[in-house]
Amino acid sequence: MKLDPMLKKLVLAVCSLTLFAAAQADTPGSNKESAAQHTAVSEPVTRDLMPKSGSVPRVIESFQVGNEVYVRSLAIDPGSNSLWVGSSTGLLEIDLTTSQMINTFTRDDGLANEYVFAIYVDSQGYKWFGTNAGGTSRYKDGKWDVYFPMHGLADYWIYAFVEQKNGPLWIGTWAGANSVDLATMEFKTYFSELINEWVYALDIDSQDRVWFGTEGGISMYDGDTWREWSHKDGLGAANMNQLPPSTNTGLGTRSRHDLSVLEQGKQTYNPSYVFSLIVDDRDDSVWAGTWGGGVGHYDGKAWTNYTSSDGLAGNIVYSIAQDRNGMLWFGTNNGLSRYDGTSWITYDTHTGLLDNNVYAIAPAPSGELWVGTKNGVSRIAAHQQTK
Numbered sequence: 001m002k003l004d005p006m007l008k009k010l011v012l013a014v015c016s017l018t019l020f021a022a023a024q025a026d027t028p029g030s031n032k033e034s035a036a037q038h039t040a041v042s043e044p045v046t047r048d049l050m051p052k053s054g055s056v057p058r059v060i061e062s063f064q065v066g067n068e069v070y071v072r073s074l075a076i077d078p079g080s081n082s083l084w085v086g087s088s089t090g091l092l093e094i095d096l097t098t099s100q101m102i103n104t105f106t107r108d109d110g111l112a113n114e115y116v117f118a119i120y121v122d123s124q125g126y127k128w129f130g131t132n133a134g135g136t137s138r139y140k141d142g143k144w145d146v147y148f149p150m151h152g153l154a155d156y157w158i159y160a161f162v163e164q165k166n167g168p169l170w171i172g173t174w175a176g177a178n179s180v181d182l183a184t185m186e187f188k189t190y191f192s193e194l195i196n197e198w199v200y201a202l203d204i205d206s207q208d209r210v211w212f213g214t215e216g217g218i219s220m221y222d223g224d225t226w227r228e229w230s231h232k233d234g235l236g237a238a239n240m241n242q243l244p245p246s247t248n249t250g251l252g253t254r255s256r257h258d259l260s261v262l263e264q265g266k267q268t269y270n271p272s273y274v275f276s277l278i279v280d281d282r283d284d285s286v287w288a289g290t291w292g293g294g295v296g297h298y299d300g301k302a303w304t305n306y307t308s309s310d311g312l313a314g315n316i317v318y319s320i321a322q323d324r325n326g327m328l329w330f331g332t333n334n335g336l337s338r339y340d341g342t343s344w345i346t347y348d349t350h351t352g353l354l355d356n357n358v359y360a361i362a363p364a365p366s367g368e369l370w371v372g373t374k375n376g377v378s379r380i381a382a383h384q385q386t387k
Contacts, residue, residue: 057369057381058351058352058380059351059379060380060381062376063376064376065087066375067375068088069089070374071085071086071087071360071376072087072115072116073116073118073359074119074360074361075121075362077093077125077127079121080095081365082096083370084119084127087372089114089115091105091106091111096366107134109144110144111134111144112134112135112136112146113133113134114131116132117159118130119161122169123182126139127139127140130158130160130172131158133157135149135156135158136153153171153173154171154175154178155175158172158173159174159200160172160201160213161202162202162210163182163204165204167183172199172202172213173199174198176197176199177194194214195212195214195216196216196217198215199214200214201274201276201277201289202277203277203286204279205279209221212277213277213289214274216272217230217231217233217272217274218277218286231271233303234305235290235305237271237293237305237306237315238293239269240309243267243269245268245269246273246292267292267315270290271291271293273290274289274290275316275317275318276317276318276331277289278320278321278322281322285298289317289319289320289332290316290317293307293315294307294310294312295307295330308334310344313332313334313335313336313337313346313348313356314332314333314334316333317332318331318357319331319359319360322363323369323383324365325367325383327339329361329363329369331359331361332358335349336358347378353371354374354378355374355375355376356373366382
């Protein structure tokens, strides 16, 4: 398999997850040059800076994947106990039992595009990959399928997936959302029904309702009717720091959608712009990560917003996940925060992360947490409940 230089760095980094052993340089196909690159790029950054006592999990290790590489998506495949890593230079599959790399994929192997923004494992064991301007790819047992607008896909820009209990699969795009009948592979597009067409986040609640996080707020579909919320309804905190409003109003064009949260080097504010969204497994409440408005929590009646003044690491929230203990994790522009319902703990470059921009979070069955950032991936120890 022929890899470009940047992806080669990523491959070398993940290959050495087990102990980052120098012995990796002796594996078939390696050479002294690649071994040197491995040492320079993949040296573990182990930081025991979090408290060793009590129940606070620590960053076990981090590994670099290159200064220009972004890890934008992570997903666990329970069936194979593997971790899928989607980056700006390709895709990797890691065996969580052995910490060994299983596969690497690029466009040459069937991936629609090397820049992978979303990964999802459906009920049939298919892996879905949403790419930046390349449509979506589906993979299982060595076979690839690629879907474009000519097949019914709403757009080439894909940012989220989720599946209802008995189907369909939903896909979030920059031109609305698709529902896909997995038996017939028929695509249906929803556009005007949404509060905004630019869909970044999807989740399903216990009532099988679909929640959509968009550039203009949140939509919810119960199978019959649609509801929506935005900043005027309470989503996103007030602009206490008087940040300039972002030019991404939710009515923009692809030509200027670079996903930058800065304007002339300064942070911007757009509280209805939702980067991330999950439904809380415990009570069906909704958590939504906004652009400058922190994270909003909807209990079914009203929104409560949390910002850096409450303990959140940063007010731009790219990713949200909930671990097996119900702990909530928020990936922000200024580090990773854990919230137990009462107190906040923050992880950043001082405590083991390779960068403070946290784009992806994946809780593993073991209780460990995988975190994707600019420059690399970090692994956080499992949380030990205290009696």
